[in-house]
Amino acid sequence: MKFYDVIKSRRSIRGYLSKPIPGDALQRIGEAVSLSPSACNLQPWKFLIVVNPEFRQKICKVYNQPWLAQAPAIAVVFGNHEICWKRLNGQPIVDIDVGIAMEHLVLAAAAECLGSCWICAYDIAAMDEALQVTPPWTTLAISPLGYPAVKTEAPKRKPLSEVFEVMI
Numbered sequence: 280m281k282f283y284d285v286i287k288s289r290r291s292i293r294g295y296l297s298k299p300i301p302g303d304a305l306q307r308i309g310e311a312v313s314l315s316p317s318a319c320n321l322q323p324w325k326f327l328i329v330v331n332p333e334f335r336q337k338i339c340k341v342y343n344q345p346w347l348a349q350a351p352a353i354a355v356v357f358g359n360h361e362i363c364w365k366r367l368n369g370q371p372i373v374d375i376d377v378g379i380a381m382e383h384l385v386l387a388a389a390a391e392c393l394g395s396c397w398i399c400a401y402d403i404a405a406m407d408e409a410l411q412v413t414p415p416w417t418t419l420a421i422s423p424l425g426y427p428a429v430k431t432e433a434p435k436r437k438p439l440s441e442v443f444e445v446m447i
């Protein structure tokens with residue numbers, strides 16, 4: 280798919296087929312993630328693609344949605360607030376770095392005709408415990424990965440003029 284077609288076709292998908300994801304597609308998605316920019320190129324992330332059913336069940340206990348359990352894989356991204364670059368006021372930049380890398384994953388998945396859905400609305404402490412993640416690492420986001428079982432309409436966006444301006 281062409282880049283802008285990928286951007287337009289991507290939706291948050293909340294319904295999945297059990298069809299497995301080919302290994303080469305996962306490999307290309309991994310490469311797309313590793314090409315993501317990060318402040319000072321510190322790459323303060325680790326991605327885990329969970330196919331293992333017992334491990335997926337642990338995640339689904341913390342974020343309990345039937346559509347997450349349907350997906351044949353769950354992408355998990357861990358961020359490290361110590362090894363990342365810090366803003367001039369000392370604030371760690373890890374959320375931005377990880378957000379960009381996760382969006383590389385989401386867009387690469389769309390280019391592979393795979394659905395995904397950013398998920399952050401879980402209890403972080405419970406997710407870290409379930410995945411045995413310890414500080415300075417933490418589970419910043421997860422996403423199901425799989426072939427969509429549903430067709431999702433594009434939710435309305437704010438008018439372009441409200442959110443994007445070219446100042447000459």
Ligand SMILES: Cc1cc2nc3c(=O)[nH]c(=O)nc-3n(C[C@H](O)[C@H](O)[C@H](O)COP(=O)(O)O)c2cc1C
Nearest residue numbers: 289290291292293396397398399400401431433434
């Ligand atoms: C940072 C972030 C966190 C999100 N967390 C959740 C979530 O916890 N659960 C969920 O169902 N969707 C979540 N979403 C998906 C949004 O609801 C979705 O992107 C938005 O409604 C726009 O729809 P679209 O992705 O299909 O364009 C999240 C999206 C982002 C970017």
